[in-house]
């Protein structure tokens with residue numbers, strides 16, 4: 677458990693992941709009925725971009741740093757994400773549980789799980805003001821399988837592991853398959869590191885073999901120094917109707933700013 681997200685908060689991969697997260701949450705808010713979000717690998721919820729960890733890598737500079745001044749006409753999810761980041765304050769960046777908590781209505785719920793005790797302690801403080809959110813210290817994979825299906829029967833599972841262990845891809849694939857079997861109508865947003873396209877394709881293939889009806893990927897690539905993360909993927913199971921079109925428009929706006937290529941691909945069930 678050496679991974680600390682503080683070194684990577686606000687980088688290109690965080691920006692794309694959090695934009696997808698906001699787009700899905702805005703969709704869930706369109707209906708009056710309550711929804712539940714499970715954030716299996718939550719982190720601490722807020723990051724100091726002027727702190728020692730962020731300054732050491734300066735990854736946020738080529739991520740949120742490139743978008744901070746963006747204005748004018750833009751898709752609602754991008755506008756909501758930027759206003760949320762600006763509201764947090766200069767030099768701070770929201771992690772996924774804070775992004776989610778800020779977009780919940782009184783009837784919605786968030787369960788955010790974090791295994792590392794120090795990160796968990798800060799997560800608890802971050803979520804303290806939000807009555808609809810609860811932080812748990814534990815294993816996000818095991819808890820996810822216990823928490824689905826939620827009683828609301830509508831919702832999102834975000835799985836964003838650190839990719840520290842050798843078997844992360846296989847545990848991740850097993851968990852997504854099993855969760856999607858138990859909660860087939862749930863939306864799943866799954867982040868994966870991309871050391872090679874073949875490994876990423878094998879992972880998506882393994883999840884798909886569980887028998888999904890609708891799934892797509894968003895894969896982002898930047899040019900990065902050797903040894904640094906240059907490619908990251910998102911697997912979205914049951915993307916909401918219209919999500920792909922929204923993300924296509926967001927990608928067209930942000931890709932040049934991030935100096936990235938952002939590729940959306942339907943794996944199954946194209947709209």
Ligand SMILES: C[S@@+](CC[C@H](N)C(=O)[O-])C[C@H]1O[C@@H](n2cnc3c(N)ncnc32)[C@H](O)[C@@H]1O
Nearest residue numbers: 681717718719771772790791792815816836838
């Ligand atoms: C990539 S970071 C999460 C970032 C966060 N989702 C965000 O977008 O702001 C992964 C986190 O998972 C935590 N972690 C590692 N193994 C875990 C496990 N088995 N269950 C829950 N959390 C775990 C790490 O301590 C780290 O904080």
